[in-house]
Amino acid sequence: MTARMREYIKKDKGMLFIPFITAGDPDNESTVQIALMLQSIGANALELGIPYSDPLADGPVIQEASKRALSHGETLFDAMALVKMMRRQGLKIPVIIFTYANVLLQFGVDVFFQQAKTIGVDGLLVPDLPYEESRLLADTCRKQDMSLISLVAPTTSDRRLSMICNEAQGFIYCVSSLGVTGMRKSFHPDVFPFLKRVKKVSELPIAVGFGISSSEQVEELKNHADGFIVGSAIVTLIGRYTIELADSGTRSSAVDQIRRLLCEKLFVPVNK
Amino acid sequence: MIRQPQLEEKYRTDENGRYGMFGGRYVPETLMHAVLELEQGFKEAIDDPSFLNDYHRILHEYSGRPTPVTYCERLSNLIGGARIFLKREDLNHTGAHKINNAVGQALLARRMGKKKIIAETGAGQHGVASATVAAYFGMPCKVFMGAVDVERQALNVFRMKLLGAEVVPVHSGNGTLKDAVNEVLRYWAANVEDTAYIDGSVVGPHPYPMIVRDFQRIIGDEARSQMIDKIGKLPDAAFACVGGGSNAMGLFTAFLKDSVQLFGAEAGGKGINTDAHAATLTKGSIGIVHGMKTYLLQDQNGQITEPYSISAGLDYPGIGPEHAYLYQSGRVTYEAITDDEAVDALIKLSKFEGILPALESAHGLALAMKRAKAMKHDQNVLVCLSGRGDKDVQTILHVMDEENGGDHQ
Numbered sequence: 295m296t297a298r299m300r301e302y303i304k305k306d307k308g309m310l311f312i313p314f315i316t317a318g319d320p321d322n323e324s325t326v327q328i329a330l331m332l333q334s335i336g337a338n339a340l341e342l343g344i345p346y347s348d349p350l351a352d353g354p355v356i357q358e359a360s361k362r363a364l365s366h367g368e369t370l371f372d373a374m375a376l377v378k379m380m381r382r383q384g385l386k387i388p389v390i391i392f393t394y395a396n397v398l399l400q401f402g403v404d405v406f407f408q409q410a411k412t413i414g415v416d417g418l419l420v421p422d423l424p425y426e427e428s429r430l431l432a433d434t435c436r437k438q439d440m441s442l443i444s445l446v447a448p449t450t451s452d453r454r455l456s457m458i459c460n461e462a463q464g465f466i467y468c469v470s471s472l473g474v475t476g477m478r479k480s481f482h483p484d485v486f487p488f489l490k491r492v493k494k495v496s497e498l499p500i501a502v503g504f505g506i507s508s509s510e511q512v513e514e515l516k517n518h519a520d521g522f523i524v525g526s527a528i529v530t531l532i533g534r535y536t537i538e539l540a541d542s543g544t545r546s547s548a549v550d551q552i553r554r555l556l557c558e559k560l561f562v563p564v565n566k
Numbered sequence: 567m568i569r570q571p572q573l574e575e576k577y578r579t580d581e582n583g584r585y586g587m588f589g590g591r592y593v594p595e596t597l598m599h600a601v602l603e604l605e606q607g608f609k610e611a612i613d614d615p616s617f618l619n620d621y622h623r624i625l626h627e628y629s630g631r632p633t634p635v636t637y638c639e640r641l642s643n644l645i646g647g648a649r650i651f652l653k654r655e656d657l658n659h660t661g662a663h664k665i666n667n668a669v670g671q672a673l674l675a676r677r678m679g680k681k682k683i684i685a686e687t688g689a690g691q692h693g694v695a696s697a698t699v700a701a702y703f704g705m706p707c708k709v710f711m712g713a714v715d716v717e718r719q720a721l722n723v724f725r726m727k728l729l730g731a732e733v734v735p736v737h738s739g740n741g742t743l744k745d746a747v748n749e750v751l752r753y754w755a756a757n758v759e760d761t762a763y764i765d766g767s768v769v770g771p772h773p774y775p776m777i778v779r780d781f782q783r784i785i786g787d788e789a790r791s792q793m794i795d796k797i798g799k800l801p802d803a804a805f806a807c808v809g810g811g812s813n814a815m816g817l818f819t820a821f822l823k824d825s826v827q828l829f830g831a832e833a834g835g836k837g838i839n840t841d842a843h844a845a846t847l848t849k850g851s852i853g854i855v856h857g858m859k860t861y862l863l864q865d866q867n868g869q870i871t872e873p874y875s876i877s878a879g880l881d882y883p884g885i886g887p888e889h890a891y892l893y894q895s896g897r898v899t900y901e902a903i904t905d906d907e908a909v910d911a912l913i914k915l916s917k918f919e920g921i922l923p924a925l926e927s928a929h930g931l932a933l934a935m936k937r938a939k940a941m942k943h944d945q946n947v948l949v950c951l952s953g954r955g956d957k958d959v960q961t962i963l964h965v966m967d968e969e970n971g972g973d974h975q
Contacts, residue, residue: 347739347869348748348855351594357738369867395592396854400868422592422854426582449599449758458595469596473756 295441295464296416298388302338303465303521305499309512310465310521312501313528314341314392316359317376318368320532324539327549328532329380333387335557340385341419341523342377344370344393351421353476355526358533370401378413388416390443390464395422403431407438417441417464425458432461443467448488452495459496466500467523468492476526478505481514489518509560524560531555583772586894589887591771593857597751600758601857605773607678612780617677624669625784628702629659631666633785635792635948640918641935648941650934651801652951653789655813656923662953663785663813664695668764670781672699675762682757683707685764686750688715688743689878690722691953692766697731699764707731710750713741719878722957740872744883747856767810768886771857775815775886782816789948790820797946803827803937806950807930808900809844809880811889813952814930818898827899830889831933833875834902844873845902846885847893855883860890876905876961877925879953907932909965912955924953925961 303310313332317325329340345363349356370393377389391410398406398420410418417440423431428442435442441464446455449472459466470485471478485502492500502515503523512522531552532539538548583589583605591601611617625631634657638650655663668685675683683700685707687693693709700707709726713735716723723733739745747770754763765774768782786804793801804821806814808830818828835843843849850861855870862884863871875881892898908925911932916922923931927950934949941947955962 348744350748350751350857351596353752354738361739364869371867394854394868396864396870397868399853400864400866421594422857424591424593424595424598427590427592445595447594447596447599450595451599454598469594471756472596472758474596474752 296388296439298386299416299441299464302387303499305520307338309516310338310499310501311336312339312341312521312523313337314343314523314525315528315532316343316345316356316363317373318345318363318366319359319529320362320536320540321366322372322376323542324532324545324549325376326379326383327545328552329385330383331549331553333385335553337387338521339388339390339416341390341392341525342373344373344391344397346394346397349394351474353474353526355529355533356475359529362536370397370406374409374413374415377415381414389414390417390419390441391415392419392421395420403434407434407440410440411438415440417443419443419467421445425454425461432463435463445469446492448472448482448484452491455491456495459492459498462496462498465498465521466492466496468500468502468519469504470502471505475504481511486518507560527560528556579772579776583776585888585891588859588890589772589775590859591857592854592859593751593771594755596755597771600754601771601773603678603758608674608773608777611674611677617673620673621670624673625666629665629669630657631784632788633657635789635796637796638915638919641915642938644914644918645935645938647943648802648938648945648947649943650938651793651796651946651948652921653785653817653948655785655950655952656921656927656954660695660698661956662691662695662924663782663816664692664766665698666784666816667766667778667781667812668692668695668699671762671764671777672703672705675705675764676703678762680760680762681705682761683764684710684750684753684761685766686710686743686746687766688712688746688881689957690715690719690726691879691957693726693731693733694722694729696764696766697726697729700731701729708734710734710736710746710753712743712746713737715742715746715878742872743881744856744870751857767812768815768888769810769856769858769882769884775858775888778812779815779819779888782812783819785813785816785950786818786820789817793946793948800824800826801946801948802941803829804948805829805831805930805934805937807831807880807926807952808885808889809833809882809926810884811886813950815886815888817950818892822897828897829933829937830898830900831903831929832900833873833877833880833929834904834907835874835876837904838902842874843902844875844880844882846883847889847900848902858884858887860884860887861893876908876965877929879924879926880929901933903929903932909962911935912962921951922955923951924955925958927952928955
């Protein structure tokens with residue numbers, strides 16, 4: 295685990311806020327500014343999504359973001375350069391690269407780790423590598439002091455849960471609902487017993503994702519988890535301001551507008 | 567002649583569903599419960615004689631199995647080489663081999679207590695087969711189909727609706743088969759409690775490549791004994807078209823341990839030196855898509871590219887992982903057949919044998935005709951005629967119109 299991960303991702307820090315954005319959505323400059331903005335409103339880590347043509351775990355909102363980024367040819371290579379730029383401009387929180395397995399495979403796992411270390415990547419989340427397929431990558435991550443973030447779902451059996459949590463790194467990403475990423479109004483009642491099961495076997499902080507879009511939901515989770523992940527709710531706002539974000543004259547005010555909307559409607563009461 | 571299939575090789579994968587380095591389960595944790603539950607359900611079912619009896623009985627009574635093997639005397643004389651035999655999967659109910667797998671998986675769904683069926687479809691053939699068995703078993707059925715394909719395949723969309731299925735147009739990505747596969751897997755992850763996903767080919771996460779192969783191997787098992795009945799020995803070579811590769815795995819599985827040469831015909835589209843083809847093994851590279859490691863068509867950054875073929879059923883950017891394994895090991899030879907070669911084979915079979923094959927199957931036939939020509943008169947080749955071509959007459963008409971300036975006499 296990197297020093298940054300140890301510092302920012304731990305229990306008893308209030309609810310950890312882990313936002314997700316797609317690299318290059320709608321362009322590279324906006325991604326850097328949005329990342330810094332998210333840090334300024336209290337993000338404890340950034341999940342940076344690499345766009346992919348066939349994002350199996352994602353709902354329509356993040357698929358669209360992928361499409362926007364791919365329309366100008368965004369690659370994992372570009373995303374790594376973005377992290378470098380973010381660091382240079384003052385991003386202190388851990389960065390977790392969220393990428394589908396094929397993109398990483400074609401980029402080259404070795405190349406990825408070489409670059410990741412020097413530019414300040416702290417973790418990796420590969421949604422289509424379940425426990426059985428990720429042992430090699432988990433070992434490499436450990437050797438490189440990086441965290442391979444594991445997903446667990448309400449349908450994950452107790453046996454699998456302890457298997458996954460025993461080997462997990464960084465934090466446990468608890469999927470709050472079946473299906474894909476995307477905003478949902480309320481939690482399935484099964485979520486709370488599920489989080490209880492995870493807490494029982496995990497020493498790491500547990501963060502809940504998939505479908506979180508309101509401060510009411512975060513409030514509901516408070517006594518059940520250590521943090522929450524927000525993707526689609528942020529990406530929806532980015533989607534709404536793509537034109538303004540793409541124009542350097544209006545970019546800063548668009549980022550500010552996104553910040554305001556996020557704070558007012560979603561998160562500030564929890565994090566400040 | 568309903569026989570128990572030889573399933574001694576049914577677990578010919580490791581515990582994580584690998585064929586050599588290929589296959590596996592590259593799915594989000596949200597889907598792991600579903601694929602593990604299915605694997606367990608399948609293993610129990612396939613060891614249960616009453617399940618196998620139901621499967622064979624339904625294929626016999628409902629789909630007319632066993633399908634015959636037909637010797638093509640006039641076509642063989644025309645080619646002037648080896649004798650050509652066809653395994654007539656086109657004579658199945660709904661006109662293609664797809665029903666074998668759909669019946670098997672629907673039976674399995676019922677056995678596992680699932681109430682609803684979902685499926686993906688490209689051209690609509692697997693969608694029609696799934697809608698058909700859903701009607702037969704009285705289960706509600708949703709078929710996910712790329713929005714572009716919904717437009718292109720209006721007739722099959724209508725057929726599915728007539729059979730009582732709901733067709734769900736998929737707008738994500740490019741709105742084609744690969745996007746329909748993503749969408750059906752997403753839907754399945756959210757609805758696994760009461761819903762069974764019927765995968766149409768030997769693709770996807772383990773256990774699907776194994777399940778579909780085992781429900782399709784009836785093709786090869788029947789053909790093997792039919793050839794022995796007819797000519798007193800095994801054929802010298804066997805051919806099938808390969809998109810995802812289910813009819814090919816169905817045929818090849820029975821001959822893998824024999825000295826029969828095996829050939830798979832990929833869609834060469836407008837030529838493998840153009841961008842318009844679906845020749846996954848000839849032109850693709852190793853990667854991960856739709857839950858499996860296999861050969862696929864992709865760009866240098868790992869984004870999946872859109873394949874092309876005149877035949878919608880071969881228009882898939884990946885290929886079954888067992889084919890990737892058989893390709894790498896050299897047991898099966900895969901070659902690309904162009905649109906033109908397939909159309910030529912389709913016309914020849916129609917004119918010389920009175921059999922109108924599906925454009926997909928015509929790829930396998932075209933490769934067989936090429937190879938048969940260089941073989942001796944006393945040699946025999948077997949071709950899996952996976953489906954009938956009625957669905958393709960519009961496409962053929964269009965091709966002939968273009969070639970003849972409107973005169974297709």
